[in-house]
Amino acid sequence: MKRVLAIFLFLPFLLQAQTEVSVLGKEILPFEMHSVNKGNLNFNSFPNAKGFAVIFFCNHCPMAKLYDKRMQELDQKFAVQGVHVLAINPMDSLVYEEENWKEMVKRASRNKFVVPYVQDGSQEIAKQFQAQHTPQAYVVWKEEGRWFVRYEGSFDDNGEHPDSATPFLANAISDLLEGKPVTAPQTESFGCRIFYRKK
Amino acid sequence: MKSRILLFSLFLLSLKSFGQYNEIWIPGLEDASTYNLNVYDTLKQLRPTGNQTVTIGVNGDFWGPTLVLHKGQDVHMNVTNHLNDSTTVHWHGMHLPAVMDGGPHQVIPPGATWQPYWNVSNRAGTYWYHPHLHTMTTEQLMKGMGGFIIVQDDEEAAMNLPRTYGADDFPIALSSRKYTAANQIVIANAAYGDYMLVNGTSSPQLTLPKQLVRLRILNVENERGYNLGFSDNRNFYIIANDGGMLNAPVQVNRVKLMVGERIEILVDLSGDAVGSSLDLTAYNSGFALGFPGGEPNTSGVFGSLLNNSDFVALHLVVANPTANPVVGIPSSLSNEVYWTANDATVSRSIAVTGGQGPVPFTFDNTGFNMTTINKTVNLDAIEKWTVTNNQIFGHAFHIHDVEFKIVARNGSAANVGAHEQGWKDVFYLPVNESVTFVAKFNDYADAEHPFMYHCHFGLHEDAGMMGQFVVVNNVGTEEINESEISLYPNPTQELLHISNANLNGRIYYVTVLNEMGRTVMMLPSPDLSRGIDVSHLSAGIYLVQLTDKASKKIIVKKFIKE
Numbered sequence: 001m002k003r004v005l006a007i008f009l010f011l012p013f014l015l016q017a018q019t020e021v022s023v024l025g026k027e028i029l030p031f032e033m034h035s036v037n038k039g040n041l042n043f044n045s046f047p048n049a050k051g052f053a054v055i056f057f058c059n060h061c062p063m064a065k066l067y068d069k070r071m072q073e074l075d076q077k078f079a080v081q082g083v084h085v086l087a088i089n090p091m092d093s094l095v096y097e098e099e100n101w102k103e104m105v106k107r108a109s110r111n112k113f114v115v116p117y118v119q120d121g122s123q124e125i126a127k128q129f130q131a132q133h134t135p136q137a138y139v140v141w142k143e144e145g146r147w148f149v150r151y152e153g154s155f156d157d158n159g160e161h162p163d164s165a166t167p168f169l170a171n172a173i174s175d176l177l178e179g180k181p182v183t184a185p186q187t188e189s190f191g192c193r194i195f196y197r198k199k
Numbered sequence: 200m201k202s203r204i205l206l207f208s209l210f211l212l213s214l215k216s217f218g219q220y221n222e223i224w225i226p227g228l229e230d231a232s233t234y235n236l237n238v239y240d241t242l243k244q245l246r247p248t249g250n251q252t253v254t255i256g257v258n259g260d261f262w263g264p265t266l267v268l269h270k271g272q273d274v275h276m277n278v279t280n281h282l283n284d285s286t287t288v289h290w291h292g293m294h295l296p297a298v299m300d301g302g303p304h305q306v307i308p309p310g311a312t313w314q315p316y317w318n319v320s321n322r323a324g325t326y327w328y329h330p331h332l333h334t335m336t337t338e339q340l341m342k343g344m345g346g347f348i349i350v351q352d353d354e355e356a357a358m359n360l361p362r363t364y365g366a367d368d369f370p371i372a373l374s375s376r377k378y379t380a381a382n383q384i385v386i387a388n389a390a391y392g393d394y395m396l397v398n399g400t401s402s403p404q405l406t407l408p409k410q411l412v413r414l415r416i417l418n419v420e421n422e423r424g425y426n427l428g429f430s431d432n433r434n435f436y437i438i439a440n441d442g443g444m445l446n447a448p449v450q451v452n453r454v455k456l457m458v459g460e461r462i463e464i465l466v467d468l469s470g471d472a473v474g475s476s477l478d479l480t481a482y483n484s485g486f487a488l489g490f491p492g493g494e495p496n497t498s499g500v501f502g503s504l505l506n507n508s509d510f511v512a513l514h515l516v517v518a519n520p521t522a523n524p525v526v527g528i529p530s531s532l533s534n535e536v537y538w539t540a541n542d543a544t545v546s547r548s549i550a551v552t553g554g555q556g557p558v559p560f561t562f563d564n565t566g567f568n569m570t571t572i573n574k575t576v577n578l579d580a581i582e583k584w585t586v587t588n589n590q591i592f593g594h595a596f597h598i599h600d601v602e603f604k605i606v607a608r609n610g611s612a613a614n615v616g617a618h619e620q621g622w623k624d625v626f627y628l629p630v631n632e633s634v635t636f637v638a639k640f641n642d643y644a645d646a647e648h649p650f651m652y653h654c655h656f657g658l659h660e661d662a663g664m665m666g667q668f669v670v671v672n673n674v675g676t677e678e679i680n681e682s683e684i685s686l687y688p689n690p691t692q693e694l695l696h697i698s699n700a701n702l703n704g705r706i707y708y709v710t711v712l713n714e715m716g717r718t719v720m721m722l723p724s725p726d727l728s729r730g731i732d733v734s735h736l737s738a739g740i741y742l743v744q745l746t747d748k749a750s751k752k753i754i755v756k757k758f759i760k761e
Contacts, residue, residue: 060240061240061283062240062241062253063242063251063253091283094715095308095309095717096283096309096310097309097310097715097717098310157250157381158249158250159242159250159251160242160244160251187381188379188380188381188383189381190250190253190379190381190382191253192240192253192283193283195283195284
C-alpha cells in the first residue's frame with residue numbers, strides 16, 4: 001500500500017512537465033509567414049506544394065545549429081517534387097536577444113539559407129503544432145485542399161554525425177510522395193525547449 | 200584446446216581495446232579572486248553511440264571548473280547566463296549575504312551578468328555551486344549545470360594530507376541518468392537514473408596512484424542515496440564532511456551519502472598491485488522503501504535499473520605512485536569546538552508533511568511561496584532546529600547561510616553518525632526519525648532577502664518542499680534622497696561612478712538595463728568606491744536602477760556608453 005502511495009506522490013504536477021504532445025493527424029490551418037530572406041509568404045506562395053516540412057528552428061540552440069546545411073539540402077532535394085522546407089523561429093525575441101530579426105537575417109545570409117527563415121513573433125504558428133523544441137520537424141500534407149500533420153519528431157537521429165543518422169524526416173516525405181502511409185510517423189524530438197510567453 | 204586459448208586471448212584483447220570503462224573527466228582547477236562563469240546550452244556525447252545529449256555547461260560542455268577559494272579572501276563572481284532560460288547560481292555551503300547566495304530570488308535573465316562577491320569565511324573543505332531556479336532546479340542540474348568549490352585555509356594546509364588536485368586528490372560527483380531513445384536526459388517523471396554518470400562521464404573509471412589518496416565525493420543525484428564502500432570491503436577514513444575537516448579521521452567501511460552531501464575520504468592503495476582494480480560500490484540492496492533508491496521498481500517514475508541493488512559507482516584502477524606520496528593516516532585533524540543544544544536560545548520544530556496521495560511533500564503543510572517568509576531569525580542568535588519525518592519517504596534537508604552541528608537523532612546524541620560529526624549543511628532524514636541541529640546565524644542581516652531551507656531532492660524542492668528565512672537586526676539605515684545621486688562620467692567608456700561616496704553600503708542593488716529593457720548587469724550590494732565597470736557593454740543608452748537599502752525604493756538614472 002505504501003508503495004502505491006509513493007508512486008502517486010508526484011504524478012499530478014509531473015504530468016504538467018510532460019513535453020511531448022502529439023498533433024499527428026491534426027488539421028493545420030494555413031498561416032501567414034514573415035521571413036527574413038523570402039519576404040511575406042503563405043502556403044499559396046508555393047503553387048506546386050503537395051506538402052511542407054515545417055521545422056521549428058532558432059539561432060541560439062546548439063542542436064539547431066547542426067541542422068542549417070541539412071535543411072537546405074532537404075529543400076533542394078524535395079522542392080522540385082512539391083515539398084518545401086519552412087524554418088520557423090518561435091523563440092521570444094524580447095527575452096532572447098540572439099533571436100531577433102537582425103540576428104535571423106545574419107544567420108540566413110551567413111549560412112546561405114534557401115529555405116524561408118520565418119519569425120513567429122506571436123508564437124501562434126508554434127502553438128498550432130504545440131512544438132516543444134528547436135529543432136523539431138513536422139510534415140504537413142495537402143489532402144483535398146486541406147493540410148494535415150503526417151509526420152512529427154526529429155529531422156534525424158544524430159546531430160553531429162549526419163552520415164550515420166537515420167533520415168526520419170526525408171523518409172517520411174518519400175513515403176508520402178510515393179502515396180504510402182508514413183512508415184515511422186512519430187519520432188522523438190530533441191533540442192532546446194521552447195518557452196511560451198505567458199499572456 | 201589451442202584454438203580455445205586463442206579465442207579466449209582474442210576475447211581478452213577485445214575487452215582491452217574496447218574498454219568497458221571511460222576515465223572520468225577531472226574539471227579544470229581555477230585559483231583566482233575573480234571568476235568568470237559562463238553558463239551555456241550545449242551538447243555532449245554522453246552515450247557511447249548515437250546522438251549527442253543536450254546539456255548545460257559552465258565554461259564547457261558539462262559541469263564547470265573547480266573553483267579554489269581561500270578563507271579570508273574576497274571573491275568576485277561574474278556569472279553570465281547564455282541559456283535560453285533564466286537561471287540562478289547558488290554557492291552551496293558558503294556563508295555569505297542572502298543577496299549573494301544565488302537562491303530562487305537571484306534570478307539571472309538570459310543575457311545578463313550577475314556579479315556577487317563576498318569574503319570567504321568557510322573552513323577548508325569541499326563545497327559546490329549549482330542552479331536554484333524554483334521549479335527548474337532539477338532540469339538545469341540534471342543537464343549538468345554545477346561545479347565544485349574547494350576552500351583552502353591555513354589549518355588544513357598544515358595537515359599531512361594529499362592535496363595535489365588530480366594527482367592524489369580527486370573530485371568525484373556521483374550521479375546517474377536515464378536516457379530517451381534519442382539519447383536525451385529524461386527530466387520529467389524520473390527520480391533516478393539508470394546509468395552512472397560521474398563528473399559527466401559514462402561508465403566511469405578513475406585511475407589512482409598506488410598510495411594514500413584523497414577523494415572528495417559529492418552526491419549530485421536527483422534523489423538517490425549512496426551506501427558507499429569499496430568492493431573488497433577495505434576500511435577508509437572520513438576526514439571531512441560538508442563544512443570541512445573533522446577533528447579526527449573516522450574509520451569506516453560503509454558510509455551513506457545523500458543528495459547534496461559531501462565527504463572527503465582517505466583510502467590507502469599502497470598495498471595494491473599496479474594494474475589491479477577495485478570498485479567504489481553503492482551497497483544499495485536490501486533497503487526498505489523510504490531509502491531513496493531502495494524501491495524495487497526498475498521502470499516508472501521511481502524505477503531505475505540501479506534501484507535496490509549493489510552497483511559499481513566508480514571503477515578504480517591502480518597505477519604507479521607519484522613522487523613523494525603522503526604516508527600515514529593522521530591521528531587528529533582539527534580542534535573545532537561545536538555548539539551544543541545548551542547553547543541555543545531559540546528552538547524551532549519543522550515537520551515533514553504531505554506526500555500522501557496527490558499532495559506533494561511540504562514542511563508544516565505549507566508549500567514554498569516566493570513571497571512568504573516562513574521564519575525570522577535574529578542576527579547572532581544560536582538556534583536549535585528539530586526536523587521530524589513521520590511521512591513515508593526519506594529526505595535530504597539543507598539549509599543555506601550556515602553550517603550547523605547535528606546534536607541529536609531521535610532525541611539522542613548517541614544516534615548521530617560518526618561520519619556526520621563535523622559542521623554540516625545537509626543531513627539525511629530517514630522515515631520515522633527526527634534530526635536536531637544547532638547553528639549560529641551570524642554576520643549577515645537582511646530583512647528583505649531570504650535564505651532557503653529545503654529538501655535537496657530536485658523533484659521535492661521544485662514541487663515546493665522549501666521554506667525561507669530572513670536574518671534581521673534592528674539597526675536602521677538612513678533613506679537616500681534621490682537628489683544626492685548622479686552618474687559620472689556620462690557618457691562613459693569604462694567606469695561609471697555614483698556621485699555621492701557616502702552611498703556605499705546604502706545602495707542595496709544596482710541593475711543595469713539596455714534600451715530594450717533587458718537586464719545586462721546585476722550587482723548585489725556593490726562596492727561603489729570601485730565604480731561600476733561597464734567597459735564590456737556595447738555602445739548605447741542604458742538605465743541604472745539603484746535600490747535604496749533602507750526604503751527599497753528604486754531610483755532610476757540614465758547613462759550613455761560610448
